[in-house]
Amino acid sequence: MAQRNLTELLAGAAVLVVAAGFLGYAVANTGRSGGSGITLNARFDRVDGLAVGSDVRMAGVKIGTVRSAAIDPKTYQAVVTFTVQSTIRLPADSSAEIASDSLLGGKILALVPGGEEKMLGDGGTVTITQSSVSFEQMLGKFIFSVSDLSANVQKSLDQKAAPK
Numbered sequence: 001m002a003q004r005n006l007t008e009l010l011a012g013a014a015v016l017v018v019a020a021g022f023l024g025y026a027v028a029n030t031g032r033s034g035g036s037g038i039t040l041n042a043r044f045d046r047v048d049g050l051a052v053g054s055d056v057r058m059a060g061v062k063i064g065t066v067r068s069a070a071i072d073p074k075t076y077q078a079v080v081t082f083t084v085q086s087t088i089r090l091p092a093d094s095s096a097e098i099a100s101d102s103l104l105g106g107k108i109l110a111l112v113p114g115g116e117e118k119m120l121g122d123g124g125t126v127t128i129t130q131s132s133v134s135f136e137q138m139l140g141k142f143i144f145s146v147s148d149l150s151a152n153v154q155k156s157l158d159q160k161a162a163p164k
Contacts, residue, residue, distance in 0.1 A: 036083075036085070036086060037064060037083040037084050037085045037086045037088075038083065038084055038086055038120075038121070038122040038123075038124075039067070039081060039082070039083050039122055039123060040081070040082055040083075040084060040090070040120060040122075040123075040124050040125065040126060041079060041080065041081050041082075041123075041124070041125045041126070042079075042080050042082070042096040042109075042125065042126040042127075042129050043072070043075070043077045043078065043079055043080075043125070043127075043129060044077060044078045044080060044098065044129050044131045044132070045077060045078070045131040046078070046098075046131040046132045047069055047078040047080060047098055047107075047131070047132055048098075048107070048132040049098075049105060049106065049107035049132060050066060050069065050080065050098050050107040050108075050109060050132065051066070051069075051107075052066055052067065052068060052069065053065060053066060054066040054101075054106075054107060054108055054109060055101070055108045055109070056082045056083070056084060056108070056109045056110075056111060057108050057109070057110050057111070058088070058110070058111045058112070058113065063084050063085050063088050063111070064082055064083045064084040064085060064088075065082065065083055066080060066081075066082045066109055067081045067082055067083055068080070068081045069081075080096075080109065082109055084111070089119045090111065090113060090114075090119060090120045090124075090126070091113055091114040091115060091116040091117070091118065091119060091120070092114065092116045092118040092119065092120055092124070093114030093115065093116040093128065094111055094112060094113045094114040094120065094126055094128070095111070095112045095114065095126065095128035095129065095130070096109055096110070096111050096112075096126040096128070096129050096130075097109075097110050097112070097129065097130035097131075098110075098130070098131060098132040105135070107132060111126070114128075
C-alpha cells in the first residue's frame with residue numbers, strides 16, 4: 001500500500017512539473033513585448049471592438065500592441081496609443097485602420113506604410129485613419145436595401161399585371 005501511494009505521488013508530481021513547463025513555454029512565447037519600441041498615436045471616429053492589448057499589424061504581421069484608448073474631450077474622437085517595434089520605421093504619411101481579425105469579431109489596428117521620406121518618431125501621430133465599420137450598421141443597411149428591392153420588384157410586377 002505504501003509503495004502504491006509513493007508511485008501515485010511521484011506520478012502527480014511529474015504531471016505538475018510538465019504542466020508548469022507548458023505554462024512557462026506559453027507565457028514566454030505569446031509574442032507579447034515588454035513595451036519596447038516606439039509609441040505612436042492615432043485618432044478615430046469609432047474604435048468598436050479594438051481593445052487594449054489588441055495587435056498592431058502591418059501586411060498581416062504583428063509589429064506592436066495597442067496600449068490605450070481614450071476620448072479627447074475637445075474633439076470627441078477616440079485617441080489610440082500603440083507601440084511599434086523600434087526596427088520598424090513608419091513614413092509620416094502612413095495610414096491606420098481598424099480591421100477585423102476574424103469572423104468572430106476581434107479587431108486589430110492595421111498600419112499601411114506611406115511613401116514619404118520623413119519618418120514618424122516616438123510620440124508621433126498617424127494622421128490618416130479609417131474608423132471601425134459597425135457590423136450591425138452594415139447588416140441593417142443590407143436588410144433595408146433588400147426590403148426596398150423587394151418592394152420595387154413587387155411594384156413593377158403589379159404594374160405589368162395591371163390591365164391597360
